[in-house]
Amino acid sequence: MLDINIISYGLGSIGCQIAKFILEKEGLKIVGAIDVAKEKIGKNLSSVLELEKQLEISVSGNAEALFSNIGADLVIHATSSRLEEVYHQILGCLKAGLNVISTCEELSFPYSKHPSIASELDRQAKAKGVTILGTGINPGFLMDTLPIMLTSPCKEVKNIKVRRVMFSGNRRDSYQRKIGTSLSQDVFRKMINDEKITGHVGLFESISMIAAALRWKLSNIEVLPPEPIISENEVKTTCMTIKPGQVAGLKSVAYGLKGKEKVITLEFISHANVKRPYDEISIRGVPNIRQKIIGGIHGDIGTIAMAVNAIPKIMNAKPGLVTMIDLPILSATLHDMREHVKWRK
Amino acid sequence: MLDINIISYGLGSIGCQIAKFILEKEGLKIVGAIDVAKEKIGKNLSSVLELEKQLEISVSGNAEALFSNIGADLVIHATSSRLEEVYHQILGCLKAGLNVISTCEELSFPYSKHPSIASELDRQAKAKGVTILGTGINPGFLMDTLPIMLTSPCKEVKNIKVRRVMFSGNRRDSYQRKIGTSLSQDVFRKMINDEKITGHVGLFESISMIAAALRWKLSNIEVLPPEPIISENEVKTTCMTIKPGQVAGLKSVAYGLKGKEKVITLEFISHANVKRPYDEISIRGVPNIRQKIIGGIHGDIGTIAMAVNAIPKIMNAKPGLVTMIDLPILSATLHDMREHVKWRK
Structure with missing residues (x-):
């Protein structure tokens, strides 16, 4: 069975912790990494994550180029809280035919504040047959x-x-x-x-x-x-x-x-x-x-876990923009992540 | 917009409380009632429920005959905890093309103890394009x-x-x-x-x-x-x-x-x-x-609410046998129940 191939988009504190957690999980593989910070671009991912083990991935500053070179199943996106700031990043992922799980707080339920962005993301995801979700510990769990x-x-x-x-x-x-x-x-x-x-x-x-x-x-x-x-x-x-x-x-x-x-x-x-x-x-x-x-519940650990535990639900979901109330309940994803996925491809 | 038409199957304590709650809810209508107790069969439902308001429904002892006479969207089933005892009742509902929500405890997750019944119910539900769920406060919520x-x-x-x-x-x-x-x-x-x-x-x-x-x-x-x-x-x-x-x-x-x-x-x-x-x-x-x-959480109130609050999720679900981990999260269904349903018919 093939690994679920992930691209880490955003290597701030939360993005790095998510990437480290993905590296620990059976059935998941990081195949690419993206960040906008000049001091990270070109570096080996393992040095950005401060890991001893060397990874064969260097951080890219050009998402579009990376997407056209590397096949993946899903992007974990963790860059900013504001949807207007990250909208073009996420749209790029969808256009490349990639599922997206983002910790962008305003994406967790974007219909009220950003209805036109929400409908554009939904339209683009459906056109490409992929699913997009914003989640985390809060918003995403504790208060909703x-x-x-x-x-x-x-x-x-x-x-x-x-x-x-x-x-x-x-x-x-x-x-x-x-x-x-x-x-x-x-x-x-x-x-x-x-x-x-x-x-x-x-x-x-x-x-x-x-x-x-x-x-x-x-x-x-x-x-x-x-x-x-x-x-x-x-x-x-x-x-x-x-x-x-x-x-x-x-x-x-x-x-x-x-x-x-x-x-x-x-x-x-x-x-x-x-x-x-x-x-x-x-x-x-x-x-x-x-x-x-x-x-x-510790906020960082909770957000990291929610984002990763959402992976099988997003792989199994119908295409489009979804929120936590559209999905079956999440749980911890123990053992091999691939066991949690009903493969649709 | 048409009401969601419900048949109440089982008029014991929980079944009666569910029926009363359904009667209070906007957008839901009881169109039939079934019980096996001789002292209830033939009686007007309102007298079994001890309501002052007269209802134009008499309790039937013959589910098959009722199903062939009356069109409905869904059966709320509350008769017994044991799946082997209620299996033929539920199968009858499915054969009549009716969605089923049951408080039968063993139906909440029947795959381990009753795998062959589970697969027969799933097969029959899929053949008729309807959905079946076992739920309640426990099993169904608090301990799972x-x-x-x-x-x-x-x-x-x-x-x-x-x-x-x-x-x-x-x-x-x-x-x-x-x-x-x-x-x-x-x-x-x-x-x-x-x-x-x-x-x-x-x-x-x-x-x-x-x-x-x-x-x-x-x-x-x-x-x-x-x-x-x-x-x-x-x-x-x-x-x-x-x-x-x-x-x-x-x-x-x-x-x-x-x-x-x-x-x-x-x-x-x-x-x-x-x-x-x-x-x-x-x-x-x-x-x-x-x-x-x-x-x-009070057990009776919780079970009654869970069974009724599951209605829109079951109306929207894919056909087959489902459990609480297959559905989007339930919530209270306030206001008109029909607003919670994405009509598929």
Whole structure:
């Protein structure tokens, strides 16, 4: 049986971790790698991934050229959160006849914010007979797929609240910077105003996905600007020291509204002072359901696993743009990945 | 737009509650009802359901005759837990070209225990272009679909433990009797030996489903005989009084084994002394995941909701026998049920 041939598109922190995980998995093979960073282009993939084992792959800066030289089954795409920024990259993959799984947050449910991009991606994927999915731990699981699925034993649902409380102090450096760690309050607020800190990207998409699944016609989706969480103590993280009065992290809140009623509330809280991380879902309905993941789920590991565990579902899916509510439930893909695929080619 | 026409097959406690829920739902219409009980046959459905509103449906004792007289889209089937007992009923529905959703526990994942029945049902459904699903809260959700889905952010899974701790004191009379409530220990053990008390039906199927999703090749599935939970105090339930030393309920345990290693452990605990019901899933892997539904989920309401919420997924599914891991994730089906269906006829 042939391996499932993968191209790694994007070798930032998440892209590199995904590539390393793919290299560990039986039945998967990396046949190409793409990044835009000049310092990575031309390098051997193993040195970018900081692996001892040499790989026979050098990082390409030209996706189109790579696609025309190398046959593959699927692209794992991890470059940016914003669909407008990555749209042309993904379209290039589809035009080359490649399935795509992307960690682009705005691709997880793009129909509300980017309807024309969504329909163009869907059209192109169908034309080429391939499938495209945006997924990750959040959006993709904790604040949308999981709460949606938890409504399935409900006769009625009045409202849904989801809260993610994360410990950020052991996350990657770029993540800690992204949430404003160790900034002063003033600088934090200025960076919010200048949109240099955006908070968690995906709350809008998660709310859209929940509403679509439940057929709730929302009058509005309100994403509030992130609020700083100020540290009272000195805190050392893996890469910085937060002084009292400085920012330990942030809180992002968003609402799905029917008139004035908040039928969906998502709260994303991530800072270096969190002692007991958790993910909690509260459904008010018949019956009420209160669910908690004690200790939470590590964001990077979760996103890497979701992206790779989605591979067989995408290989088996009907062509077009799909979201997590179109697919059969994902699971861990243990043993040989090829056993999870019903080959359609 | 036409209603989705439903036949209610089985008017026991769960069947009646499902029928009542269907009557409340926009876009669904009950067009026929079937039961084997002589005291129900010929009666108006509204009197069997104890409704004030009169319905123009009388309960039939002859499924074949009903199917040949009445066109419908789907049968909701709720008669018995054992597939061998209900197999001919379900086959009759399929032969009449009707989609089927059944609460039959052994249908939730029938491939391991009843492979020949499973393949005959699949063959017949495909021949008629209809779909058949077994579902409910458990099996169907709490001990299989949900733990499977919770492995999707995992890179590795070593083992899975699921524990359901239920308060039985407010459940229907037949349920309280089924778990041995207020029996003496001796009578309980005799009834276990005589297979008059079987414990929870579905642990075998839930383990089979988890193993299938994760591609775990189990060497054995071990379902232990139920153990009585003895009450220390006098307890009054909705329909009986338990004296000290009598049975308050039971505990059923089952294992999915790889050699001597218990990779799946399911514990089902249901008795009248439970103060804090919960459902808990513990996944040992990368990462570890510990999830808890605080307060648990009421079994009857959950099963009723799952069966009805599955309707659009079954109307949209490919023909054949399907299980919960083949379908897109379920959710509550709010508003008009027809909005959730992509009509294929």
